[in-house]
Amino acid sequence: MIDSWGVEELRAYIAELREEMARAEREIGKREATKAAAAAFFKLGPTP
Numbered sequence: 001m002i003d004s005w006g007v008e009e010l011r012a013y014i015a016e017l018r019e020e021m022a023r024a025e026r027e028i029g030k031r032e033a034t035k036a037a038a039a040a041f042f043k044l045g046p047t048p
Contacts, residue, residue, distance in 0.1 A: 002010065 002013065005013070
């Protein structure tokens with residue numbers, strides 16, 4: 001597939017991949033924050 005692409009096409013493809021990686025990293029951050037918030041909530045224990 002990419003064997004036939006020119007230099008500019010490859011650069012554009014790399015840029016798209018980097019954008020997708022950044023989007024995935026943001027999603028991971030959101031999920032880790034949600035998980036941490038849930039863990040903190042349940043560590044509080046019952047209220048008297």
